[in-house]
Amino acid sequence: MSSDTASGRNDVADWWRTSIIDMEPGRIAFRGTEIQDLIGKVSFPEMIWRMTRTDIPTPGQTRLLEAALVAAVDHGPQAPSIATARMAVTCGLPLNNAMASAVNTLGDVHGGAGEQAVELYAHVESYDGPVSAALDAWIAARGKIIPGFGHRFHKPVDPRAPRLLALVEEARQQGACDGCHAAIATAIEAELADRKGTPVPMNIDGATAVIFAELGFAAPLARGIFCLSRSVGILAHAWEQMQQGGRNKGPTPPAYRWTYDGD
Structure with missing residues (x-):
């Protein structure tokens, strides 16, 4: 084989580079572990961890991740993502297209608060000053909406958050985490309540x-x-709507009309 041919083949092989999966005929390995050694031995939450990280979680860490996954599966058809899935099915789309349409609504406003809250906790953790000053700096840079606190529907408490x-506290006592970010979140919650004069409880995000x-x-x-x-919720609602039937269902019943504010 000429050096040019070998070089060309390497160029093709190196087009994608990954440490996630190694595969050849008759063999599949994820991060160095054969698939047959994972099937039936590793839970789905642990697999998510292994695939997105380079380390292996402890049982306590896996349970905590699983709790977060369970808590956020659904929030009913009033959530844009769920409504989108159900409407998509009534337009004749199969489940995969309905799910893709719904997931694509999960942006900065609907679905992004969890990411933003992680950023907020990191900001407070690294800020050289009290929580009140850190919060002021966050508001100055990112705006007045504080991600992860308050809920337009669940008042006074989002039932998922306390659980x-x-x-998290159980996991801290068992050594699965150190509780630092839970303390930061609780301090933010107290600061917001002090500023507002009324509780602004933590929400699911x-x-x-x-x-996280x-x-x-x-x-x-x-x-x-x-x-x-x-x-998971998106799939469940899309499937339920498929069983119920219905065609071209929009966001409101046909008898209701939108407000026209033109000339």
């Missing part, structure tokens, strides 16, 4: 962000993992 924080931060996930992965979690 998740309790599990703030609580799952505590878990405690487990050492990078902020963008918080959104990615939320998408994995919410995909």
